[in-house]
Amino acid sequence: MAQAAGKLSLSEKISYGFGDLASNFVWGMTTSYLLYFYTNVYGLAATAIGTLFLITRILDAVIDPVIGVMIDKTSSRFGKARPFILFLTIPFAIFSVLTFITPDWSEGGKLIYAYLTYLILGILYSGVNLPYGALMPMMTKDPEEKNQLSSFRIMGMAIGAIAVSALTNPLVKWIGGGNDRLGFPVTMGIFTVVAVVMFYVVFLKCKERFSESAEKTKEFNTLTSAKHMFRNQPWVMIALNSLFMFLRIGVVFGVLVYFVQYVLGQPEMIPLYLTLANVANFAGGALAPFVLRRLGKRNGSILALTGAVLLYGVLFFLESSPPFLYLVIFFIANIGIGINSPANFSMLADTVDYHEWKFGHRSEGMLYSAYSFATKFGIAVGGSVVAYALGFAGYDPDAVTPQATDMIRVLFYIGPILLTILQIGCLVLYKLDKEHKQIVQDLDLRTSSVKA
Known part of the structure; x- marks a missing residue:
């Protein structure tokens, strides 16, 4: 009866907050440290990275409506949004680590590698995060429940950002022992394992109750x-x-x-x-x-x-x-x-x-x-x-x-x-x-x- 009224359990609300917590373990690490990594560890020019960030972010944003249409056209036994979380979380985790790998190539080769990995990472992030956002109105129509889901989402986002700020540098130094080419990808690997578990909690615990019929x-x-x-x-x-x-x-x-x-x-x-x-x-x-x-x-x-x-x-x-x-x-x-x-x-x-x-x-x-x-x-x-x-x-x-x-x-x-x-x-x-x-x-x- 509670579910029919759109009321959600506390565990489901907390589980929904895990989605942004997971996102910030990966994307927060990327936005906070990737510029430093590219310039100081990978050895790319700052001006080239500035252009890379702007071009890839805009290309990534243009692809978002395509993913949105795919969500609206999806009809499966898992629902409309949850299948994307199920199937794209692992590729998202893999490219999160690949983005912090440093192949010993020429300047041009390094830049091409950076463009490809960062662009694909951004697309996969959208492929997981957009369905996660679209999941909320499928879970409940109750405005108070939406307020609470949004609150758990923002708290998850903030906890992830704080954790990345506090843990990244110590982990990179401890794991790498002075070798940032080792420290950064392994640290990102640890963060992605945590993120994968949390995204699957979202998939398992958060239910679509108000998505449209297959017809x-x-x-x-x-x-x-x-x-x-x-x-x-x-x-x-x-x-x-x-x-x-x-x-x-x-x-x-x-x-x-x-x-x-x-x-x-x-x-x-x-x-x-x-x-x-x-x-x-x-x-x-x-x-x-x-x-x-x-x-x-x-x-x-x-x-x-x-x-x-x-x-x-x-x-x-x-x-x-x-x-x-x-x-x-x-x-x-x-x-x-x-x-x-x-x-x-x-x-x-x-x-x-x-x-x-x-x-x-x-x-x-x-x-x-x-x-x-x-x-x-x-x-x-x-x-x-x-x-x-x-x-x-x-x-x-x-x-x-x-x-x-x-x-x-x-x-x-x-x-x-x-x-x-x-x-x-x-x-x-x-x-x-x-x-x-x-x-x-x-x-x-x-x-x-x-x-x-």
Whole structure:
């Protein structure tokens, strides 16, 4: 009876959170350390790697809608999303390790190897992570349950990021004994074993209860679904909100190291700031269900993001204050941002219900793939903006000019504040919170009448 009402067990919610925990053990390692690995261990030029990251990330993002269509067209005894997790997790793990292998080839051969392994790794990541994201609205239609699933997902993401930050360097040094060409792939191998186990827990424990029938799956039309997607106004707002959110992430994490070192003059504090940003994300995810239950997903997010904007403005006047005070305000600001992340996942799941109510089909795969495209494009462009802006300001690590410092300050303050304000604007135009309960009731009535 509980399952019919869309209620999930605690073990299923925790198991769902394992998916992002697993993803961050692999993808978090890649995003945090691959640039260093390519330049300092594999011996590739930094400019070549910058171009590699931008090209492969955009190509990878373009492939996401294809994977989304494949999800929507899938009908199997395992469901629509779970088969991808079952069959692509092992290839994803293999290419995670291959990406950190260092064949002794020519400069051109090394670069080709890097392009191929990183591009395939990104495609396989999408092949596992997109179905994982699309799984949530298949598990429940209950908005409170979605909030809790999103919260467990964000906490899993944060724990994975913290674990990678804390464990990678010690493991690489201990395993490699000074040989990073050995330390990095073996460390990644350990992380992937953990990730594979966790993804299979997701497959085994998380059930699809509300996916479409095989008959409706056969009727799926890609072009019609794409047209309907852009007529799904709540989804458009959440996709734009996600784009601005991940643009901000790309800018903030791209410039944070430079800001702490050259503006605050505290290079020894860089690991602490990076860790605190992830811990704040975890804290925001843990607080989100309580905030969103009281205020709603939309209004709770608007309030949390508004608080973050104000606190980022306060930070500008605290640069010469005691470091502890600056750290505390930075931490609280990022808790506010962290509250929006699970709300965003939950609102995205609600747009799937709206899509079914308005157009007669769910299209989880396409809706999630287009969202994923926005997030990957946002991170790629956000990181590139930082690089290009520093280049425009004449940044030289051996002679940092006041112009470069001013640019770093602008990127750290103005970038996140403007992008967060754009997020708030998108959420103001999102009107689904009040309508969603009635939409779910209408869908249940349709289902009951069909069965009758």
